[in-house]
Amino acid sequence: MTSIPCEPATRPAAPVVLLVDDQRVNLILLRGLLSPDYHLLEADSGAQALALAAADPRPDLILLDIMMPDMDGYEVLRRLRAQPATCEIPVIFVTAMTEENDERVGLTLGAVDYLTKPLRSPILLARVRTQLELKQGRDELQLRNDSLEVAVQQRTQSLSEALAHQRELNQRLEQAQLQLLQSEKMASLGQFAAGVAHEINNPISFVRSNLGTLKTYFEDVMAVVQAGDAVCRQAGAGPAGAAVADYQRLCQDKDLPYLREDLVQVLDESREGLDRVSRIVADLKNFSRFGREDWAWVDLHEGLHATLRLMAGQRPPGCEVQLDLAPELPLVKCIAPQMHQVFMNLLTNAVQAMQGRGCIRIATRRLDESRVELRFEDSGPGIAAEHLGRIFDPFFTTQAVGQGMGLGLSISWGIVHRHAGQLTAHNREQGGACFVLQLPLDPQASSAAPSSRVGLGAPVLLPTEGIS
Ligand SMILES: Nc1ncnc2c1ncn2[C@@H]1O[C@H](COP(=O)(O)OP(=O)(O)O)[C@@H](O)[C@H]1O
Ligand SMILES: [Mg+2]
Numbered sequence: 001m002t003s004i005p006c007e008p009a010t011r012p013a014a015p016v017v018l019l020v021d022d023q024r025v026n027l028i029l030l031r032g033l034l035s036p037d038y039h040l041l042e043a044d045s046g047a048q049a050l051a052l053a054a055a056d057p058r059p060d061l062i063l064l065d066i067m068m069p070d071m072d073g074y075e076v077l078r079r080l081r082a083q084p085a086t087c088e089i090p091v092i093f094v095t096a097m098t099e100e101n102d103e104r105v106g107l108t109l110g111a112v113d114y115l116t117k118p119l120r121s122p123i124l125l126a127r128v129r130t131q132l133e134l135k136q137g138r139d140e141l142q143l144r145n146d147s148l149e150v151a152v153q154q155r156t157q158s159l160s161e162a163l164a165h166q167r168e169l170n171q172r173l174e175q176a177q178l179q180l181l182q183s184e185k186m187a188s189l190g191q192f193a194a195g196v197a198h199e200i201n202n203p204i205s206f207v208r209s210n211l212g213t214l215k216t217y218f219e220d221v222m223a224v225v226q227a228g229d230a231v232c233r234q235a236g237a238g239p240a241g242a243a244v245a246d247y248q249r250l251c252q253d254k255d256l257p258y259l260r261e262d263l264v265q266v267l268d269e270s271r272e273g274l275d276r277v278s279r280i281v282a283d284l285k286n287f288s289r290f291g292r293e294d295w296a297w298v299d300l301h302e303g304l305h306a307t308l309r310l311m312a313g314q315r316p317p318g319c320e321v322q323l324d325l326a327p328e329l330p331l332v333k334c335i336a337p338q339m340h341q342v343f344m345n346l347l348t349n350a351v352q353a354m355q356g357r358g359c360i361r362i363a364t365r366r367l368d369e370s371r372v373e374l375r376f377e378d379s380g381p382g383i384a385a386e387h388l389g390r391i392f393d394p395f396f397t398t399q400a401v402g403q404g405m406g407l408g409l410s411i412s413w414g415i416v417h418r419h420a421g422q423l424t425a426h427n428r429e430q431g432g433a434c435f436v437l438q439l440p441l442d443p444q445a446s447s448a449a450p451s452s453r454v455g456l457g458a459p460v461l462l463p464t465e466g467i468s
Contacts (some may be wrong), residue, residue, distance in 0.1 A: 008243035011057050015132045019057035020049040020076065021094070026117075027259040030063060030094075033121050034128065046071030050079055053086045060135050061128060063115075066095040066106070072317045077109045088138075090131050094119065114358060174394070197281045204281070208274050217265050222260055225251075279309060295444070297331040298339065299372065304362060307343040314348075314354035324363040329372055338415045342423070345408035346376045346435050352399070353380030353433065367438060370445075374437040382427040419443045 018041040019030045027042050032400040036041060041059060046068055053059055062080070073093060080086040092113040093106045106114055112134075113127050120342035229251070232244045308321060315321070332339075350360045357378035367373045383391060391395045392413045397406030409423075416423040420443035425435050 014039045015060040015136075016041060017447040018043065018049065018052055018062045020044075020046070020068075020073070021065040022277060023065070026065065026094075029119070030031045030124075033119075033124060037125075037197035038128075038132075039113075044077075045069075046073070049076050049087075053080055053089060053112055054083060058085070059089055061131050062089055062091045063094050064091050064111075066093055074105060074109060077106070077111060081110050085294040090135055092131060094129065108136060129156045139261065167343045200277070200281050204255045204274055204278055208271065211267055211271050211274070215264070218263055218267070225256070232254050254436065263392070295333055295335055298334050298336045299329075300332055300334075300364065300372070301325050301329060302441075303336060304343055304364075304374075305342050307347065311347055311351075313346065315351060318353060318357040319351055322359060322361040324361060326365045326372075329364050329366060330441055332372060333444065334419050334439065335415075339419070342415050342437065343376075347435075350376060350380065350409060350433070352404075353382075354378055355380075356430075370442070371438055374439075376437070377428060377432060378434075379432045382431055383432050385427075388425065388427075392423075403421050 016036050017034060017038045019027055019034075020043045021027050021030070022044050024044065027044065031040055031042070039057070041052050041057075043052050047070070049062070049064065053062060064076060068076075073095065076095075077091055080089060080091065090112040091110070092115055093111045094115045094117065096117045112131055115124060115127060121128075129151045228247070232247055235241075235244050259318045304323075304325075347360065354360075360379075361375075361377045363377070365373050384398075387396075387398065391408050394410040395406040396410075397404040399406075409425075413423050416437060416439070419439055421437065421439040423435065423437050425433060428434050
């Protein structure tokens, strides 16, 4: 076998033609005809032909003899077609066989043409040129297809990136609209709450003052009654005996000693009730400071207590709350009404999940030098595994239509992120859900400084649940 050498990496300028024939004289003849125009490779057996066809430079065309010892041309062609590296190379059979049947077999196997010996040079050259031109055309087409495919892929990629970007923008827009809607709703709710609180404060203060006066008057009245009692006892069965007897009977019927004792208690209890109303009004006012975004150092325990007091009315009697509060939890810099809103949303969800029966445990602790952690655990059914990844999505809810908007957690998540904190959820081993809220003591000093931007992860939002 002879091969005109060539650098494997650099392709010859002329088309590469592989000549395969076991007869040396045939190879010489073909070489004489084709070498002026083509880069030739030569093989004198099927095995060598297969090796050269798969090596560099890859032939553009193979002239293949059929009758060869060891491996005939048909087998060589079959093997060429079986290999991805060689299956596309066009093959022209060159043979002394003239049987039409042989031509048919060759062409069926995938030969592109069939030349019979003795070869006539113009026909040989014309057919070789035609096949090479066809091959070149196919290669160019393939190249264009490839680059078109790359271009299509790039375009598809950039389109899908643009689409993803668009989707994100839409989502942000939706979130911003939602927040706007919510803050408007909460602003008016807040105004309403503040108005109600103001109106209630007035009667509270005069009822409180009247209760004080009532207690003093009552003591005076009792002093008078006691004095009358003493006079009656001295008068005994004198001239006013009948009136005295009536008076004493009346005192007995009305159980005067009991009245004296109980009335003071009733007045004290009423005062206590009023104090409670005042506290609720104060909490309400606190909550209603929506729109105001005061960052302040806040005692989260006080916030938790205030939230629980506000929720007391909504909490069914079968719903117990356990507090496991760290003795000296440091103050946290936050926007208090927003943080209260997070507490309220988490607690409302827990109460709803437990359907009014069970236990909520709130535990707080200092996590490290710069962070605190609050855990809200409940004994409800927990969160279905397939929902765990979605509960913080806006509008995700498993509640019946009209009962839940699916905003509580997404808004809470946004608030917590605005405070450079983290809000996560998992199911407890013993059943029930656990929401873990981690907050930096000073979000503005933490590496993930809070954002004032309105958008995903930074809602400026207020209660969706709880106060209404
Ligand atoms: N403590 C919890 N236990 C079980 N599931 C919960 C709990 N908290 C939230 N979820 C799930 O997360 C969903 C979304 O909650 P949320 O955003 O507050 O919206 P909503 O309360 O309006 O449904 C709820 O519908 C519920 O499926
Ligand atoms: Mg909710």
